[in-house]
Amino acid sequence: MNALPSPTQTGGSTLWEEMRARGVSRRDFLSFCAWMGALMGLESSGAAQIAKALETKRRLPIVWLHFQECTCCSESFIRSSHPIVADILLDRVSLDYTETLQAAAGFQAEECMQRTMKESYGKYLLMVEGSVPLGTDGAYCCIGGRSAHEILKEAAAGAMAVVAWGNCASAGCVQAARPNPTEATPIHKLVAGKPVINVQGCPPIAEVMAGVVVHLLAFDRIPQLDSLGRPKAFYSRRVHDTCYRRPNYDAGLFVESFDDDNARKGYCLYKMGCKGPTTYNSCGVIRWNNGVSYPIQSGHGCLGCSEAGFWDAGSFYNRLASFPGFGIEMTADKIGLAVGAAAVAGVAVHAVMTNIRKHGDIGEHPGEAPDDVDPTNTPKP
């Protein structure tokens, strides 16, 4: 089911031919393939495989839809640090439809999409940024007078696979946070019978986005996914396990307040609410914007932005916070302490009562039976 139909394609040249035409040297090309391979955690043979694939494969048409989103996934995408990524992915992998960048507008833009869906039926990749609102017949998100849901269904029908960019498309992100007023719904819940790749994050790291695209181009099949549909190559490690502040965590050296001495020493942000211990993403490894930094390195805890529902997981500054069903104020500690106090009080009262009510039952001397109890007395049914 992971295998995708090969994009035999509408004439044209291979990716490598096009890159060469654009002035990319063989050496740069190979170094690009190696970089991609490393990024995807492939063995060194992986890089060769990528190179071979890019040398022989025809290029892939892409339809990139925008629904309920903030467009930061597109923004992140254009931050891909390798120049070749921008070159080949942006305008050479046939981005046939993307509202943010395409020159045509209105019905001319829609024509571009229709043409790809028709001419490359079954051979194009569908990329979706944003969630789909199901409320009010879809009126919460319309493009060209049609609802996002309609457009998605139509575009998914002929797609070979669907890439759900970011938390919006993978899990609904901020608009799906309580009370989700528009019934914002992630893509995988609406597309049946097609592989959906959840490239998580708010937004995903540019290199991760590039890596997923190159994987699809190079191998004709979707990458291995975790149980939540995220590519394993990028989402199998916790931020916490790859965090360079980890030695501080193990040593119990914690920031106790923003900008305290510990913060200036770069101690662990666990007590500032860091969600790194429960968040699966590559931030600690790839970092952001060509490896310059990542949230923790710049002093703020991880928000958990690659996890579904991270908006409703309590305050960003508490590690464990609100408890489902008990309202936002209630933490497990508050509930536990209350019940615990009740238990202790109950026990104390009971002990006092026992001494009063059962005084007569309690034998005073060894071998003495309770004075007024017949052990063979039948308890009332």
Place this chain on the structure above:
Amino acid sequence: MSTRIVVDPVTRIEGHLRIEAEVKDGRIVDAWSAGTMVRGIEIILKGRDPRDAWAFAERVCGVCTTVHALASVRSVEDALGTVIPPNAELIRNLMFCAQYMQDHVVHFYHLHALDWVDVVSALKADPAEASRIAQSLSDWPKSSPGYFSDLQKRLTTFVESGQLGIFANAYWGHPAYKLPPAVNLIGVAHYLEALEWQKEMVKVHTIFGGKNPHPNYLVGGVPCAINIDEANALNAERLAFVGRLFEQGRRFVEQVYIPDLLAVAPYYLDWTEVGGGVKNYMAYGDLPTNGFADVARFKFPRGVVLDRDLSKVHPVDPHDPDGIREEVSHSWYSYRGGDGKGLHPWDGETEFNYTGPKPPYEHLTVDGKYSWLKTPRWKGHAMEVGPLARLLVGYASGNGEIKEAVTETLAALKAPPSVLFSTLGRTAARGIETRLVARWATEFYDQLIANIRNGDTRTFTRTSWEPSSWPSTARGVGATEAPRGALAHWLVIKDRRIENYQLVVPSTWNASPRDASGQRSPYEASLIGTPVHDPKQPLEILRTIHSFDPCLACAVH
């Protein structure tokens, strides 16, 4: 006979904008601007911890990322009376400047340029000619004939492949394109260079906020701690990196962006006569140099210019209950007290009430409600906000730096100030302010280094961090100048939770539907009189609308 044109989706913007326009005798006689996507972030923010709000608010938009986070933390600080340390303010200013530089350059090259630059015409250019023009414009090194001829070859292969990708099906060859082929070729070259450049500029955010898009903010300061000797903090190396990024950024702005703007503008001077819009301009001002309370010392002044009268600046106060109000008479919302009356954002309400046609639809019912944007008004006036408004307010306030920058540019174009009230004026204003901001960034940077050198490394004020220290109710406003204009968040805190949260966003001011009295907002007003050569090719509509740099995710939220 008039024709109704619908442009939906309007592309090369952020978000989902629909324009319906009535064209008669080759000119637009009426227009309606509609936002067609909503998320309800104001509803979602209710009941949350005010200290978390910035992260939710920031996700309103990934294009002007950071500005909503900034407005949000300021609103909480305003409510709680928190004064942030000088370094935190400088770092926020630096992030602000980096955002302007990146966002404005991306707008100019990637969202707006294709309205003026004909990509296909560049194929016919003489690379030597392009080189000559480029060298006459600036010292930018990538300007040799070889550079341009290589580029042209690549472009030719690309076009001949028949698959034009993002350039497909556009309006190439439209008679409204006026640039000579060589200038078009320069435009295409810089489109690609700017794409490379922008991802460098945002590294300023990555250093201070950990990532871009969506860097981290903090109520009470900034999250990054300063320690020049520590590998794990904002240290000497990181600070030097920031300095380098601003230097490189400024070079691109001064040697590529501004020269291109000045090279293109003279071919399109007819666009100084259209697209004027509502004639009223508003700015909240920003870039504090002495704390946010000292409005007089903002780099961008605060105020309102009414009816293009540059001799007077009216004061504007977001706290004033009679100043800013939002209406919903043409928006898909309802107010408990009736839709006729505007509400100050502290009392604002967000209750969906979709009355439009059931999708799929051909036309919106423009007599009734027709957009997900609310309609903000200042004392009943429609206001344009954005780079042009900032410059006009600055100019009218007699701000020396701004006046000088404007005058300089106008002199280069040999044009009077009145040309600013137009489509092209808006586009030029964006360039002028980018250059100012690039210069100011250097001042802020030097100040930050000086503070640190003097031993001040504070970046956070803890005084009002703990909710137990808060009053049971509090209200605040966080104002800023987003790249697209005046932005503010209004916040009401009750029992340590958000009771009400309302955003009034630059694109809300500009792109909103008309108000109860029928007054048009800037997009609709500016389209009137715009020529349309071919109703099937709405290039001219795109020019005027793009001159505002629309962001609909922002506008609706």
Place this chain on the structure above:
Amino acid sequence: MPQSPLHTFRRVYVWEIPVRFFHWINALCIFVLAATGMIIAHPPAFVQASEASFSYWFGEVRFIHFVTAYVFVFNFAVRIYWGFVGNRYADWKNFLPLRRAQFREVAAVMRVDVLQERGTPVHAVGHNAVAYFTYFAMFLVFLFQVASGFAMYSAMSTSWFPNLFAWITPLFGDEYALRQWHYAATWFFLIFTVVHVYLVFYHDYVEGHGVMSSMVGGWKFLDSRVDETGRPADGKSWFGATRHTPPPDHPS
């Protein structure tokens, strides 16, 4: 209606060695797990002149938590095994609330322990029905704690055992949610222990059957008129059946 002021007790061997070992190892594990768990949840701020490379105390706390977790699991496995091969008191069937007689006993225990009625003692030789059921609930929480703990642990471990539990995380949404529940369950143990220890003392004090020491030595002391199933030694049954034809639903 006193029968005789003096009468004899018989000793009944109730808790075999594996049950006693299980109990005390288990109690110790839970103490350690709850203590280390709470430190993991709320690490204290130790003031120390420090470089991360000189210290590893937090890592050690977690290490103890994980090692104890293994002991806890296998100790628990022993008890489950003993539920099948041990004596009648240890039998797994006692723990499942399946029979009417058990519920009648629950009602009786409630009357005696909670309403503090007098004169109708409940003769349970093993645990009484309320205790069995509570322990059963407790065992379910054990299972949850093991499952959630090892599911979380699978993320940091390559060994096969924790990875048997990896599939559990998505059932709870994500690891964050799972951690919340793991944490909440800790409170359950803390509260259980308070009540449990109290009740043990209470029964010992009121009934004088040596309940307390039975978890150490294995023996309980029963009225000589009661046999080792808790029924009258004279053959009359409190539940209406004779000792020679025990009700089919009674474990023996």
